[in-house]
Amino acid sequence: MATSQQKPSSKRMASWVYHIINPILDAMATECHLLQNENLSWQFYNKQTEFISRIEEYIDFQQHHNYRHFLTECPHFAQLFKEHDEVLREAANLAAEILASLTGVKIFTDLVYKKLAEYMQTEAYPGGAVPQAKFHELMVEHLVNGVEELLVESDSEFWAQYSDALKTTARQLYPQLFAKLKEAKQKLLGHAQAIQQKLEGYSYSLCKEYDIPGDPVVASSSHER
């Protein structure tokens, strides 16, 4: 796939495998895990996805020249990464639009705070560090992330009791936005899987051709507390 006239050295290829390809492969495994559960890991307070990033953010900043060279010599991957980032931006924008839409309609916020008041008759405030005035935004975050069940979070019991009502209301209010978000998540999953598959193949071919191990050989440290 490299397009330069001169054959690249094994040292250079090893640095691509270890510092560019492997980190992206690991990140794609995380992305696939999240997106298979329709979880965008989006957060309401910064309107960003927490565990899904633009591809270049997965690369250690000390490797940015290596990354630039990789993109120059592998334009096919540059295109795939660009498409991934565009779909991610589209999904994050849709999530922000859902937040703005739902928090702007009284019917949704009233429902959240009515249920919260009902819950707090017997239990403590379930929002953790999220201020009570922002609790409805936390609920939107769960809706955007397709959360079915919260196991350990402070609002796990609240969500178990009231998520059905919140989901139904939100989806009735903005069916198209939720449909578009679902589509964007599926598209993003498709991109993550395609990147994973193509990079795995490329990594293997590089390792074989240049006789380099898939991971750097390091001496293990036995010190631990």
Place this chain on the structure above:
Amino acid sequence: MKDKLLVDTRPLVEFLFWQCSQKLGRKFLQVGKESEVLKTEEPVKRFVAFLKKYQLFIASVVIAEIQCHQRRKVKGFHQQRAFWKLTLDQLYRVFLFQEQHKPLSDIKDVSLIQQFGPVDAIQISIAQEEQMMLLSSDTELLSYCDSQKIQYKNFADFKY
């Protein structure tokens, strides 16, 4: 007002690693065999239900110990960033831990530092002065708490 609980490194690390593998996939960390107590959903549920009963504290020095575990178990630029994002979120957004600062110079009993090391000596001192219960899996430390009438809970109790 809830009672105060000071949580030692091992319970926190096992919980954070379990959360990582749940949220980010089992491939994210290779720590399954490292966890001694929080291996499945049931002990995690018991552990979290217990935490919810208390006002939670963490000694600042314990954060440095979490980093030692992270360095060994969480490799890679993206994974390390994700681990710390998750850690900050869990400790401060979800469970409302408060950091407790205690300089080593406040501890006048050198034998305590010699016997337990600086981190546990600081935790003992905090638990004593602030009347906190200490949650730990270190049996030597727990025996000392017992002898000094410091309230404690053995993390291993969540296993079964």
